[in-house]
Amino acid sequence: MFSGQLALTSVSIFLGCALYMTLVEQSARLTLDDQALVREWKPSDHRGFPLLAVLALVGGVLGLLAFFTSGDIRWMAGALVVMMSWPYWFVVMTPLTARLLSTAPGVETRQLIRYWGLMEAGLCALGAISVAIFLWALSGT
Numbered sequence: 001m002f003s004g005q006l007a008l009t010s011v012s013i014f015l016g017c018a019l020y021m022t023l024v025e026q027s028a029r030l031t032l033d034d035q036a037l038v039r040e041w042k043p044s045d046h047r048g049f050p051l052l053a054v055l056a057l058v059g060g061v062l063g064l065l066a067f068f069t070s071g072d073i074r075w076m077a078g079a080l081v082v083m084m085s086w087p088y089w090f091v092v093m094t095p096l097t098a099r100l101l102s103t104a105p106g107v108e109t110r111q112l113i114r115y116w117g118l119m120e121a122g123l124c125a126l127g128a129i130s131v132a133i134f135l136w137a138l139s140g141t
Contacts, residue, residue, distance in 0.1 A: 001138070004075060007062035008134040011082050014055035015127030021048050022124055026117035034105040041113055045097060049089065052123060056085045063134065078133035085126050092119050 021044075029040045063079025066072070096116050103109045 001066060001070065003062050003069060004066035004134065004138055007059050007066055007075070007079065008131065008138060010055055010059035010062060011078070011127060011130045011134060014052060014059055014082065014085075015124065015131050017048070017051055017055065018120070018123040018127050022117060022120050026113075026120070030110075030114065030117075034107075034110055037113060038105045038109055041100070041116075049093075052085065053089070056082050059130065063130075066137070072137055074133055074137035078130045078137065081126055081133060082130035085123055088122055088126065092122065 025044060029037055029044070032040060060079040060083035063075045063082070067075035067079065093116070096112065096119060100109065100112050100116060103112065
């Protein structure tokens, strides 16, 4: 069940990164003035998306591999949950990101970045659910 352990590892890293971005980076950036807030958010967003996307893909593929080798449906469920981060990102986060990139720094931008951080918590939820399912599958009960 090595693929299952690797899937759990990948999704746990995904969850850790999403939590860091949501709780630590977001809190720190909101203390900045409007100009610095936007300057910090842009490169952070461009680095965070590929990182989370790759971790979700790797965890999902490994979870599916664990499902195909074990026949345990929980591996598929956990894989599908973490891979839901892709459509979530494109349906929820991408339009918000595009709107943020097109606005000038100011009160509206600060409010949008605050809202963006709340929406990013959805990625944390998907990661936490997937980790819980994978742990359940590894427990064998």
